[in-house]
Amino acid sequence: MSGKEILRIEDVKVSFSKRSNLFSRGGKGVVKAVDGISLSMDSREIYGIVGESGSGKTTLGRAVIGLIPICSGEITVFDTKISAGSRRRDRLYRTKVQMIFQDPDSSLNPNMNVGRLLAEPILINRLRPKKLLQERLEELLDMDGCV
Template sequence: MSEPLLQVENLKKYYPINGGKFGSVSETVRAVDGVSFTVNEGETLGIVGESGCGKSTTGRMIMRLIEPTEGKIIFQNRNIMELTKREMRKARKDIQMIFQDPFASLNPRHTVGHIIEEPMIVHHMGDKRQRQKRVEELLELVGLSSYHAKRYPHQFSGGQRQRIGIARALAVRPKVIIADEPVSALDVSVQSQVLNLLKDLQKKFNLTFIFIAHDLSVVRHISDRVGVMYLGKVVELSESENLYNDPKHPYTKALLSAVPIPDPDIKTERIILEGDVPSPAHPPAGCAFHDRCPVAMDICSIEQPHLKTLDDGRLVSCHLYN
């Protein structure tokens, strides 16, 4: 349970923006700016944050779907960043991804059976008969029926399509699954079905999840540990219980208080943040959050805080805890 399976160190992704008078590179967007974390075998690490905080980019970089600008990704004691293309293809078998849009991520011209079988073909797993048997198993596993294999994606509802996406990801028996907003396109009643399914599968196969989402309640439900990102950086990373019951970083506090609670009797004291998330091309000096922070101090606009380990083992990047 506490064996670090995946380790991300100082991961960065900078995008140059063409601009200036004659198309010269004038600035860089720091989409992800030095993110580090570890994920233990069998656990779920949740990553939350608002749009543009770099959470999806981080997920994609672990798969090397986006090439990182800098940083290390150590998976099973090997740095993924140093793998050749061929070795990387092999490594992808162990790390699979589930995407947000169950409509866009399934090829509409292929049968569901073919969609699920394809990753097995790519990784040369079994013969035709074995693969087809596995497709049927997988369909049953995610709560569909084996006869669904002959149908096409458009014949399924959103929730069913997400199940197909999950079956496809499981096909090659991965160790890690990166789920990027897997339930945010789904209706509430279907969302809970998919969340339960993911949890059951994790128990059954000892899967490790990196669960990326903007919905704090969903992340809490599924995660053992949670990292909160703001403008390309992790601002707080902690056991899920600690983070939700006693958030330390002012941004985490504000984020949690902003969630409307589905109970009219609970009126939480809302911390309403002023303004918008600044552009990652022009992050404020010092702490990136200081211009919206309700408890900002003088030092916050000058010096960048670093992740510090607190007594309860959590990491916080805030001058308040220095």
């Protein structure tokens, strides 16, 4: 049984100008970090991208979440189309498409308690009016068996 298509990547290319590092001054030319990738993923799928270091996995992920622009091709996430020259993704997009970082310990601010950590994205993305926030926090904590 297949679900609804939620991500389509069509012939996407991302290039960077060569950057300098400790050993080189960068110089002319471009790095073709992602060079013509296409894939389609539906809502019931988990997609793994495997490749050697430097093969463009992170760059592709950053392009999908709108952190870096693409040079050509098209990415469709839900109903949003991203092409070369698209403007930055808006707030609504960021509530639907997000990165889960590899190290959960460094993703959470140790100065905040669980309530504040959960409240922050709800407030920033205006997902609930402030007066209904407590209700939503309790729902979320309840889902996780915390209250």
